[in-house]
Amino acid sequence: MGRTHNLIPAVLRELVAAENGPRLLDVRTPGEFRTAHIPGSYNVPLDTLREHRAELLHHLDEEVVLICRSGNRAGQAKQALAEAGLPNLRVLEGGMLAWESAQYPVVRGKPRWDLERQVRLVAGSIVLVSGLAGLAVPGAYLVGTAVGAGLAFAAVSNTCAMGMLLSKLPYNKGPKTDVKTVLAALAG
Template sequence: MTIDASRTAGLTPTALQQLLSTGRGPRVLDVRTPGEFRSVHIPGSYNVPLDTLREHRAELLAHLDEDVVLVCRSGARAAQAEQALAEAGLPNLRVLDGGMMAWEAAGAPVNRGEARWELERQVRLIAGSIVLVTGVVGLLVPGVHLIGTAIGAGLTFAALSNTCAMGMMLSKLPYNRGPRTDIRTVIASLRDRS
């Protein structure tokens, strides 16, 4: 099975389901945090968090000799992973359009674990709380409202750059990390499927 490189880098949930149903489908790498992965993931996918993938992409290349589909919550982190792996020389890369949100909306099969708040929801809670508190306190203490303004500027930058510093910081919390993803374990799993 070879993915046509002339097509766009996206792959719909329906198309991925069809490829996986053949039994010879692509490798599916989920680049979300281990905590997110444990809460819900595509059966047979491998969890390689984005930071781990970036750090160990050279090691991964030797074990990704076939087509690879990258998955995250909505597609943003998967696109970053695609860029990192493409720069390292891996040719057959695709990103699941809409990520796990689209996969679940399509009614595709998933493995579920303990429910956790997604990073985006955590960012909204933290950013919203900071803006709310500094807005109220700013009524009594001049200048405190500027903290909320800085958070707003950070969220605007996050949207424009398709990155999120607050999300990256939150992903490092023990709640989001879950058990650490060991690159040797990931490589052994990839090797076993070959």
């Protein structure tokens, strides 16, 4: 079986500089990818990757490094591709956050709020409004309690329903990823 451990940014930088470096698949939303990504990476959002993993498998015969914001979605992508039979999978440990904090090269586009910041804004707003509404409407505070429970579950399960919902908004989607274009680029 191929390598399955994570890579720290310094090791990935060395691999990318090598002549036959790994394929870099960024599994964030197109909006996140357009904001900042590692030069030479391909944007294949996690949902698209899951849906087209069999097709992608035929174009990924070398080592593949999966990238997301912090490592969580890349870990999910790794599992999906491993289940499809791709052996040489690695995840950028700490994701783009770690890459950028190491001040390695990044292609920058229009700045956007990342999903985590959006979740904090929406969750905090719901808790604030339901708390204030609770002064006038008995039981309104329970909405904030439900959001708190959802956030606690998100932490324990390492998933975030609110983040998944927010990722579906047009702001976060950006232009739709064309799988045929990605496959052609991988083949070329």
